[in-house]
Amino acid sequence: MKVVALVSGGKDSCYAMMKCIQYGHQIVALANLMPVDDSVDELDSYMYQTVGHQIIVSYAKCMGIPLFRRRIQGSTRHQKLSYRATPGDEVEDMYELLKEVKKKMPSIEAVSSGAIASDYQRLRVESVCSRLGLVSLAYLWKQDQSLLLQEMIDNGIVAITVKVAAMGLNPTKHLGKDISFLYSYLHKLKELYGINVCGEGGEYETLTLDCPLFVNARIMLEEFEVILHSSDSIAPVGILHPLAFHLETKAESASLSGCDKMNDLHLENTGLVYEVQAESLEGCEDAKESVADATVLTKAADNGPQISTKKEDLTFSISCWLGASERASLGLQDDLKSVLRKIEEELSEHGLDWRNVLYVHLYISDMNEFAVANDTYVKFITQEKCPSGVPSRSTIELPLPHVGLGKAYIEVLVTKNQEKRVLHVQSISCWAPSCIGPYSQATLHKNVLYMAGQLGLYPPTMTLSKGGAVAELEQALENSEAVAKCFNCSISTSSVLFVVYCSESIPSSERGKIQDKLEAFLEKIRSSSMKEGNSPNMLNPLSLYVLVPDLPKRALVEVKPLLYVMDDAETVAEGKPLTRTGNWSFQHESWHDSCINRCIVNGTICAVVLSVTNETAVRLCSEFLGANQKSEDIQNLLSERQMERILRFCICLLDKILSENGFFWEEIVSLRVYYPVSLHIPLDSLSLMLKNAFEEHEEICQQPIFNVVPVLGGGWSTSMDDLITCELFAQRT
Template sequence: MKVVALVSGGKDSCYAMMKCVQYGHQIVALANLMPVDDAVDELDSYMYQTVGHQIIVSYAKCMGIPLFRKRIQGSTRHQKLSYKMTPGDEVEDMYELLKEVKKKIPSIEAVSSGAIASDYQRLRVESVCSRLGLVSLAYLWKQDQSMLLQEMIDNGILAITVKVAAMGLNPEKHLGKDISFLYSYLHKLKELYGINVCGEGGEYETLTLDCPLFVHARIVLEEFQVILHSSDSIAPVGILHPLAFHLETKAESVSVGGCDKMNDLRHENTGLVYEVQAENSEGCMDAKESVADVTVLTKAADDGLQISTKKEDLAFSISCWLGASESSGLQDDLKGVLRKIEAELSGHNLDWRNVLYVHLYISDMNEFAVANDTYVKFITQEKCPSGVPSRSTVELPLPHVGLGKAYIEVLVTKNEEKRVLHVQSISCWAPSCIGPYSQATFHKNVLYMAGQLGLYPPTMTLTKGGAVAELELALQNSEAVAKSFNCSISTSSVLLVVYCSESIPSSERGKIQDKLEAFLKQIKSSSTKEGKLSKVLDHLSLYVLVPDLPKRALVEVKPLLYNVDDAETITEGKSLTRMGNQSFQHEGWHDTCINRCIVNGTICALVMSVTNETAVRLCSEFLSANRKSEDIQNLISERQMDRISRFCVYLLDKILAENSFFWEEIVSLRVYYPVSLHIPLDALSLLFKNALEELAEMHRQPIFNIIPVLGAGSSTTMDDLITCELFAQRT
């Protein structure tokens, strides 16, 4: 991509440019924000470094590309973490600057920034990029600061300190010093006082005088003045004010650190500097267009939609789908489904901001772009100020069971106290979510993570090497997201759902399960050695075979984690006495059908498998054990499935009762069944509904969703007749 780089003069923004080039992008322009008054060194800004701004003008000549600059007119008016367009805010200056760059160079696709740990700055850059249709590149995001500082030094960043404001840093002694000279001392201060060695806490700021991207010249600082802003005896604050500098020309053939692409880059305005003037209008009324779109899309819902809800409880689920007879294509089907969900939410005095998670099921992954375009008409960042819900998307064989092109399941809460991680910048940390869905949503100690693919974060491309390689990278990405919430998929996982594409050869499927267990064991072992391991959950694994996944991926991992408090006990709870289902008497083999993850009094997760062997035992008068698996599936009728569904409800109820959980506390219950059973979804849904209504102590119908798949199970054979996935939480 062609990139405009936000530069402050600091080491971070310069090294971020180098990483862009490393990953195949082209820096075609620079953008800088500076004070209105040239004599002012520093502004009271949460967003911009301005110390050393007098020298930034030289970057255009050093790199041989145009520099666009704008004077900062605004101030910090919108102080909440997530930014929304606010007239007079300093972020709007960045918008105007980048808008002008895009106008002058229409081929620009992305913006580079040097954010390392500041969500405040990252979210504002992402907001501006979203409004301008640009991609945010933040290759330093979430990187280890000690390693990052060493990388900068090793890769030829020559940067000096221009501001110090931390215990142990003295303006007279440490201003104007090269970061390589201060490297050891900064680490000593980290040990003594816990400072950020890259200066992310405002401990110091730098000015880059040379780096491999400066192919034409380097900056030589001749004279400077130390200005003391605060003489605090513990942490004095001082800045470096440049008085004289010049450029030292380099040979044209210079090529360092893989950045020779810069030598080939030519632009008709190479090396020129443009000052962008302030506009009278605020300029960013893109939202008006989207509001008009939504008004059209929220008309009365289509007939034929079906819905299951749990209205009275704190958390509940809504699932909607169309019958095949009402289907008129994915776009219209998805609009109809989303309209109905929106209306249902409104009926509970709720809206999209109350949605924690979205399962988006479509009938053809070739239409993924169409689905996304429709989705963003309804679920937007403007409608979800506290964060857009996390999402997973898979293709399901919907037409095989009499459904239309789209099927959506949403998890809703009346309690808006959620924490959402939505990183839209492309970085080395984890795959970005460029669009209205988040990496993860944290609510009531449960982390609902978006479906993770085996994407290489810096390039957002699928890793090569097949399903096992994709799974390993997807798990690494999941672990990176989990760490942002002080969790680990090896110790905090309640349930790991692994969607497997039918494109995976049968011979490879067993290796997926082996890799999953080995990966979790490795992380757990590493955590034990580092002394980080306290509580460990006995996670459940569920494998689901589907026709296709986004980007033609072979696997997609969907983790559900629980942040265990040290005070909690991970044991099974005390048994409740319930009437239960009298149609079945407990037998020893029943226990082999179900796996569980229990946190006493708080969490109950179950995965139940009805295998062919189980079906034979339950329906022995109809089925014979010596029949082949495919024969059994063909012989299962609605009559036999009625008994199987009742058995599922009986056994789930038994385990819930043994651990002191009630059906009213169920957050989700999914019933996966292979379309090879040739049972319409409506028919199977009715069977489970009838079975649930038989529970004597039930006061209301529990929510459940029937999911048609190619196969599912607790192992990668994925040959269950029925697989139930239950998650309950006591809030």
């Protein structure tokens, strides 16, 4: 992509440009924000470094590309973490600057910034990029600061300190010093006082005088003065004010992969500086985000969507699909509009809206129409409608038409309690895959972390890892671990359940290796944690494998982790059993236990994966099928009556696990029933069988919400050939 780089003069923004080139992008322009008054060194800004701004003008000549500058008119008006376009705010100066750059250079696709740890700055850059249709590149984001500082030095960044404001840093001693000279001392201050060695806490600011990107010249600072802003005895604050400097021409161009490409662009007026004239920001005509008017969308037919919901609980699910037999499908766009509209209406009936949604499962019938699905989705679920954060999401192709459904099926997890923490990083970085659309990497609610479906994408390039399904799985797990660390947990110790969606494109010979890789990866992280002296509470996570027709980007694997983020003092324990009376028509036998895997947390979480194999079905239905019936023929012989018996057996076993661990059916957050389309049973029919099975035992369990999910195969092993697989998650709040 062609990139405009936000530059402050600091080491971070310069190294971020170098990383952009490393990952195949081209820096074609620079953008800088400076004070209105040239004599002012520093502004009271949460966003911009302005110390040393007198020298930034030289960057255009040093790099041989145009520099666009704008004087900062605004101030800090919107101080909340998540930014919304606000007239008069200093962020609008960035918007106007980049808007002008894009106008002058329409080919620009992305913006580079040097954000390392500041969510405040990252979110504002992402907001501006979103409004301008640009991609945010933040390759330093979440990188280890000690390693990052060493990388900058090793890769030729020559930067001096121009501001100090931390314990142990003295303006008279340390201003004007090169970062390579201060490297060891900064690490000593980290040990003594916990400072950020890259200065991310405002401990110091730098000015880059030379780097491999400066192919034409380096900056030579001739004279400066130290200005003391605060003589505090503990942490004095001082800045370096440049008085004189000149450029020293380089005899030969520096060698940096990608620099030649950059210089071959032959941009018109290369090396010139453009000042973007400031206009009044009060009107902020373009500052409002584009929000589609969802009220004009087609309303679903009353008899079309099927709603599965549970109104009285704090956290519950709503699922909605279109029965093809009840409504002729007009295509994915219309079907998805109808389903989303019906869910929106259902939320409204509960006094809720999209901000109450924690997670969305988006099931579509054809992944070739993913772009259409996304365009429709964003007309309903937007940042504007979800000020506390957009829900996390997983998108899967399912064989919906095979079971009598339309082209779209949505399941949403809803809470009446909006106390949630959402991680939504839209910038492309080395940290984890970005979520440029209106869905987040993860949502934490009541100690449960609902993570978006993770593909095996290499974060810096957002391309799938090469090497097949196992390589993709390993990358997806690394991405999951990066997200988990943002919530101070690990997928190896905090995971309750892994749902691994497998594309049918995976050769059968490769499927077993997926299960081996998952187990080996988790063990590797556990061992590493133990070697570091950590002895965290470890859960024994469940695994569920689901075979589907296709995944986004033609990925072979998508991982969806569910984690329980425990408090430090919390321990894992069994809940107290409950005594329930009722007749399930099944006498418990020892072999029943082989159908169940569970993960129980402290009487708070109960997760169960139940699989009914073909062999189990034969044993359950032997009175109808004959004791010698071969299991491989079972799917073609099951009648509706026999399937109902199997479903009652599933409910019986789930009830047993719930009661043994002290949980009530009313505490179920979600219950998914996966079944292969090879059973040739319409989804509506199977859903009715389940409903009838629950109604037979209303004295034990009022009908919980459940979602029936048609798949190509499923089970707790990668053979994915089980007849019925149930995924239950209950939480006591």
